[in-house]
Amino acid sequence: MRVTGQACPRRRDGQGCAPVNEVVVGAGQNAGPEGYAACSCGRRFPLPPAARRRLDAVAAGCRAVPPATAEPAAARALDSLLERVVRPAEPTSRLSRPGVVPVGAPVLHRPTQPVGVISPGLVRFALHMASVMRAAGGVGLAANQAGAPVRMLAHDLGRIVPQILVDPRVVGSHGTWTYGEGCLSLRVDDATADVVRPKVVTVVATLLDGRVLAVRADEVLARVLQHEVDHLDGIVYVQRLVGAEREAVLASVERAGGDLASLPPRPHGV
Template sequence: MSGALLDHRATCACGRRIATANRRIAHARALLATPSAPGVAAATSEPPAELWPADRVEGVGRIGCVPVGTPVLHAPTRHFSGPVDLLRPLTERMVTTLGRAGGIGLAANQVGADVRVLVHGLADRAPGVLVNAELLSSEGWYHHREGCLSLNLPGSRAVVGRPRKVLVRALTPTGHRVLIQAGDDLARVLQHEIDHLDGIEYVQRLTGSEADRVYKAMEAAGLDVDVMPPTPYSAAP
């Protein structure tokens, strides 16, 4: 990761900042200084040239959002290696689309951009725009109902089991490196959007009767479920 170190922006599970005097900050600094693991897809230094039309409504996607079944949504996005300032038009578009579509989180490939950027609506707990976000660790387990702006289909909302707490590393729009310790709602939103950036739709995390119900609803609507193979957490309780 590039950019200056911003160690005091790490947060606890409730969203409070970890003070630099905290004894854990040395460990946090070490994590921030550790190079990111290579992504599945190649990196890019160029901002996206084209986006999904902002007013377009197609299939099961909400306004301005790519619907499931579109290739860009089902493949890993690329890490961004250029100056983060170049992503401003993209992030502004994403924030606008998130508000219009009525969601709480949005990944760049949901607006057609093959780059590792997410935005969310919990900016009081963590930076609202994150570049090259990666999940470093997780613990615990809890269930919560989720939906998706790219899957606006009756009956598709479902209870998803995910880790309760996560540690995420990312860049802010100013180029600072941050660690975010998140729990509950923030952890769920970050995991949902990071999954998107890895080419995974939330329905792929479902198990049991919820998976059966939602996959049947998607098949009945004529969606190609083969692009969304079940991908449950291997350590799920």
């Protein structure tokens, strides 16, 4: 189904609203299963039966992250870690937004570890991440950008899918799409660049309420999820640049006093 008419406030080139994202959220203690399609602006549409069956199968293969009551020792260990490593919201770096770890910090260039359990401290940390992201004017933030080496992300497209995703994984992709990207960890003039990524990705994750999410994301949501999952894998968008554009951004970082030693000498995947 495609809906045309008034231009969508979020899509490019004056396109009308359309159900470009497909979402299934599993049942939980306080909520039943949910399925819908959504435009990039968040407007919702019915989810076609074939898409529902496809995403139900994807969600069935994803194990939900358990609550703290199921694994209390793991929850205590996670909360202790978060208390030690989370970056306060106030300190600033000349290279990043307030409360955000700058490019060059080791935590940003190492793969994060699965969360494993939804603890009280994790929920508090999620609220902290969302607050830092909003204050910085960002559309996404990975946990290691806030100092914690755990696999969780926040985004500002909550009208499409819930804002906090725990242990997200990309399980499928197709197409290509070039889109301009910047980063809250790299507040440097002339650092925004066009990045080529898959246009459509299928992502699975657990929500803070313990339900499993499966989403076939397109356009802006797909771009934001890929950028933040890259962070969780220890990859920054600069690593995906090639040629003259890569050299120009690296030169900008160097002029600003950024540490390039953490960035591999060759583009990611080359």
